[in-house]
Amino acid sequence: MSELATERAIDRSKMSVSENVAIQITNMNKWYGAFHVLRDINLTIYEGERIVVCGPSGSGKSTLIRCINRLEEHQAGQIVVDGIELTSDLKNIDKIRSEVGMVFQHFNLFPHLTILENCTLAPIWVRKVPRKEAEETAMHFLEKVKIPEQALKYPGQLSGGQQQRVAIARSLCMKPKIMLFDEPTSALDPEMIKEVLDTMIELAEEGMTMICVTHEMGFARQVANRVIFMDQGQIVEQNEPEPFFNNPQSERTKLFLSQILGH
Amino acid sequence: MSNLSYVRTEMLGEQSPPGTAIGIVGWLRANLFSNWLNTILTLVSLVFIYQVFAAILPWLIHSSWTANSLQECRAQVDAAYGMAAEGGCWAVIRERYLQLVFGFYPSELYWRPILAFGLTLVALAPILFTALPRKMLWLSPFAPFVVPWLLWGGTVWVPLLVVAGLGLAYVVTRVLSSHVSGLLAVPVAALVAILWWLYAVMPVNDAVTAMIANQRIPDVSADMRDKVEILPGEIAALDAQIAALGQTVGRAEAEKDALVSALEAAETEAARTAVLSAIHELRGPRDALAALEKQRLVRNEELSRARTLLAGLEALPENRTTRETLLAQLANATGAARGDLEARLATVDNRIASVVKEVGRVGLIPVESRRFGGFMLSITIGLVAITASLPIGVMLALGRQSDLLILRAICVGFIEFIRGVPLITLLFVASVLLNYFLPPGTSFDIILRVMIMVTLFASAYMAEVIRGGLAALPKGQYEAADALGLDYWKAQRLIIMPQALKISIPGIVSTFIGVFKDTTLVSIIGLLDPLGLSNAIRANTAWNGIVWELYGFIALMFFVFCFSMSRYSMYLERKLRTGHR
Ligand SMILES: Nc1ncnc2c1ncn2[C@@H]1O[C@H](COP(=O)(O)OP(=O)(O)OP(=O)(O)O)[C@@H](O)[C@H]1O
Numbered sequence: 074m075s076e077l078a079t080e081r082a083i084d085r086s087k088m089s090v091s092e093n094v095a096i097q098i099t100n101m102n103k104w105y106g107a108f109h110v111l112r113d114i115n116l117t118i119y120e121g122e123r124i125v126v127c128g129p130s131g132s133g134k135s136t137l138i139r140c141i142n143r144l145e146e147h148q149a150g151q152i153v154v155d156g157i158e159l160t161s162d163l164k165n166i167d168k169i170r171s172e173v174g175m176v177f178q179h180f181n182l183f184p185h186l187t188i189l190e191n192c193t194l195a196p197i198w199v200r201k202v203p204r205k206e207a208e209e210t211a212m213h214f215l216e217k218v219k220i221p222e223q224a225l226k227y228p229g230q231l232s233g234g235q236q237q238r239v240a241i242a243r244s245l246c247m248k249p250k251i252m253l254f255d256e257p258t259s260a261l262d263p264e265m266i267k268e269v270l271d272t273m274i275e276l277a278e279e280g281m282t283m284i285c286v287t288h289e290m291g292f293a294r295q296v297a298n299r300v301i302f303m304d305q306g307q308i309v310e311q312n313e314p315e316p317f318f319n320n321p322q323s324e325r326t327k328l329f330l331s332q333i334l335g336h
Numbered sequence: 337m338s339n340l341s342y343v344r345t346e347m348l349g350e351q352s353p354p355g356t357a358i359g360i361v362g363w364l365r366a367n368l369f370s371n372w373l374n375t376i377l378t379l380v381s382l383v384f385i386y387q388v389f390a391a392i393l394p395w396l397i398h399s400s401w402t403a404n405s406l407q408e409c410r411a412q413v414d415a416a417y418g419m420a421a422e423g424g425c426w427a428v429i430r431e432r433y434l435q436l437v438f439g440f441y442p443s444e445l446y447w448r449p450i451l452a453f454g455l456t457l458v459a460l461a462p463i464l465f466t467a468l469p470r471k472m473l474w475l476s477p478f479a480p481f482v483v484p485w486l487l488w489g490g491t492v493w494v495p496l497l498v499v500a501g502l503g504l505a506y507v508v509t510r511v512l513s514s515h516v517s518g519l520l521a522v523p524v525a526a527l528v529a530i531l532w533w534l535y536a537v538m539p540v541n542d543a544v545t546a547m548i549a550n551q552r553i554p555d556v557s558a559d560m561r562d563k564v565e566i567l568p569g570e571i572a573a574l575d576a577q578i579a580a581l582g583q584t585v586g587r588a589e590a591e592k593d594a595l596v597s598a599l600e601a602a603e604t605e606a607a608r609t610a611v612l613s614a615i616h617e618l619r620g621p622r623d624a625l626a627a628l629e630k631q632r633l634v635r636n637e638e639l640s641r642a643r644t645l646l647a648g649l650e651a652l653p654e655n656r657t658t659r660e661t662l663l664a665q666l667a668n669a670t671g672a673a674r675g676d677l678e679a680r681l682a683t684v685d686n687r688i689a690s691v692v693k694e695v696g697r698v699g700l701i702p703v704e705s706r707r708f709g710g711f712m713l714s715i716t717i718g719l720v721a722i723t724a725s726l727p728i729g730v731m732l733a734l735g736r737q738s739d740l741l742i743l744r745a746i747c748v749g750f751i752e753f754i755r756g757v758p759l760i761t762l763l764f765v766a767s768v769l770l771n772y773f774l775p776p777g778t779s780f781d782i783i784l785r786v787m788i789m790v791t792l793f794a795s796a797y798m799a800e801v802i803r804g805g806l807a808a809l810p811k812g813q814y815e816a817a818d819a820l821g822l823d824y825w826k827a828q829r830l831i832i833m834p835q836a837l838k839i840s841i842p843g844i845v846s847t848f849i850g851v852f853k854d855t856t857l858v859s860i861i862g863l864l865d866p867l868g869l870s871n872a873i874r875a876n877t878a879w880n881g882i883v884w885e886l887y888g889f890i891a892l893m894f895f896v897f898c899f900s901m902s903r904y905s906m907y908l909e910r911k912l913r914t915g916h917r
């Protein structure tokens with residue numbers, strides 16, 4: 074797992090972290106019933122950041138990023154996304170969700186719609202883009218993820234890697250400011266992992282703000298500007314990739330890295 | 337151990353399969369005679385099939401189509417095929433099929449249910465078959481309003497006002513979802529529309545009708561006076577014609593009796609056929625007589641209607657004055673006198689209203705529900721229940737899954753209650769009790785009440801079928817829809833329901849078929865659906881004792897409808913199948 078995500082050199086010209094805050098999380102807590110899943114999370118993410126979140130299973134990584142677009146509700150603290158605070162106000166929630174794209178471990182494409190329809194649905198119904206324009210945008214992004222020829226097929230007719238790339242294109246069609254990835258490659262075979270990672274790397278090269286939960290440490294090394302390590306619902310350590318991998322501070326992090334990197 | 341390594345040096349070409357596996361012989365061997373048990377089963381089945389056909393086919397072939405009673409049928413069959421022959425008496429269907437289809441709907445108005453049925457088909461076609469031009473869909477939304485109007489008649493204002501209720505609901509949805517909350521908009525809009533339909537439609541209709549009536553009274557009075565003068569003459573002329581023809585028919589009947597005895601005496605096949613066709617020709621004058629009698633009936637009805645209306649019109653000014661006086665007296669009356677005055681006022685009001693309704697009607701002649709019957713009734717109730725139960729079932733299923741505790745409790749309670757009660761009970765409630773639960777002053781038509789009950793019954797089952805479909809959807813679909821920023825209703829409409837409904841198609845169509853067949857239960861509360869009518873027909877002396885032909889025909893008609901639904905569901909499942917399983 075420690076090998077590089079891509080052989081080629083990464084174009085860093087557009088990868089710049091701005092001063093503007095994209096996501097601000099302060100003293101955020103979440104419980105599932107009596108179970109304290111997320112404990113006092115404080116995190117500031119700037120526009121253009123590429124953040125990789127890692128940690129052992131059950132540590133609350135998914136829960137954290139799902140709180141950012143309110144797929145999960147937090148009970149205490151504050152989450153501000155793109156200047157809007159997440160409260161129970163449905164209008165704000167829908168607004169944030171249309172600005173924040175999300176890619177799931179199991180793709181979650183809509184099986185009753187063609188690839189093209191999957192990509193145009195939200196722009197047409199949420200953003201009120203005319204159908205023709207939405208289809209042009211969709212084809213643009215499908216070309217970008219290198220599967221324009223599949224546009225008229227149904228998700229069930231595509232391989233896993235292709236489906237995940239469609240899922241990415243579907244999110245991109247909403248022209249989001251922030252992209253969330255929840256283990257986008259965990260359900261894929263090694264060959265397909267590469268396809269998807271390539272797509273994600275290209276996205277990063279264009280300056281997209283990304284938060285990825287992933288165990289692809291090669292991707293973290295090459296693309297991330299910050300790696301966050303979580304355990305037991307807390308942020309245990311965060312740092313730039315080089316020091317994070319080469320010189321972890323916390324015992325837990327060391328243990329986790331030694332397990333995952335296979336030393 | 338020998339050497340395990342092996343390398344093929346020569347590739348094999350394709351070969352044809354052995355003769356026993358292909359062709360008719362192969363097919364027979366594989367499907368019917370693959371082993372001794374299978375062979376025995378095949379032979380037993382063949383014997384069984386033969387027995388069934390040997391019993392039914394002669395009965396079907398030796399049928400009589402022209403007789404006028406069961407006795408005549410038997411005589412004809414015996415005459416044509418010998419004393420031992422058994423034959424069906426389909427003549428009952430020939431004679432009564434109009435009744436089995438339309439019940440006691442006025443025959444001069446048959447065009448209305450026929451047109452309504454055609455319109456329904458045209459409206460359904462583009463919904464059922466997406467290959468049809470999408471432009472046809474424009475017709476579909478009008479059908480639910482035009483079809484009932486065609487069937488029951490009445491003023492045009494009612495369907496228009498009902499449509500206006502939908503418009504109102506739309507406006508409420510728009511206003512609420514842009515100013516308050518989209519989640520609230522749909523239920524509130526539904527409530528507004530229902531209140532409008534219950535409390536506003538009829539008063540507005542009455543007001544418009546009264547306005548038109550006031551303008552028309554002089555014209556209609558003159559018209560009715562003309563009719564009352566002319567019609568008796570026409571009826572007298574018809575009477576004369578009928579009397580003349582009656583004698584001819586009487587003579588013919590006498591001839592017929594002679595012919596029937598001749599038939600029994602006839603020896604050769606040729607003689608028999610000759611006598612049979614002679615009997616058949618006697619039908620001509622009899623049919624003509626029936627037509628004339630019907631014409632007289634229509635004229636008589638017209639005359640009595642004209643007389644009643646004229647009397648009502650002439651009494652109108654007097655009734656209106658009486659009304660004023662009664663109102664004045666009522667103002668300072670108390671106790672028992674008051675009750676008496678109120679009753680008299682109600683009678684006078686009724687008289688005025690019935691005249692105003694008749695004179696001010698712009699639209700079709702009303703047909704009362706008790707004249708509905710036959711397949712027309714089954715299809716009407718069935719179609720309404722089927723089309724209404726799907727959306728209501730969807731709403732109930734969603735309500736049952738909702739996070740709103742009270743809403744969920746109501747939905748669960750409703751579904752479980754309705755499913756726990758036999759349909760018959762609900763129908764009795766509809767026929768006896770429902771009026772007590774409705775706001776005072778609204779009197780609901782019996783068919784409408786039955787439709788509501790059957791719809792609610794079907795909806796509860798539908799809700800459970802659809803809940804099954806919803807439960808089969810992975811949670812990821814909801815999350816993906818949410819993550820894209822689709823609101824609740826859009827997610828339901830675009831993502832969740834298309835998939836949940838697709839999964840539920842077999843269950844939904846089973847429910848549809850069940851509901852359609854359950855409409856026959858209305859015969860128990862006295863509505864004349866095909867089964868109710870068949871009892872009436874069997875009570876007629878001419879057809880007393882007929883069973884198979886009548887029920888066979890009804891069963892066949894139901895089978896045609898239900899089988900079509902089942903085939904359609906299979907077609908739909910095939911069409912909606914996407915991707916690999
Ligand atoms: N809906 C839920 N109800 C109750 N507990 C939950 C729920 N979802 C997750 N949990 C619990 O919350 C904890 C954090 O879950 P989460 O999915 O965020 O972990 P994760 O870090 O993403 O793990 P993985 O790497 O396995 O995906 C786990 O212990 C899990 O059992």
Ligand SMILES: [Mg+2]
Nearest residue numbers: 134135136256
């Ligand atoms: Mg997870």
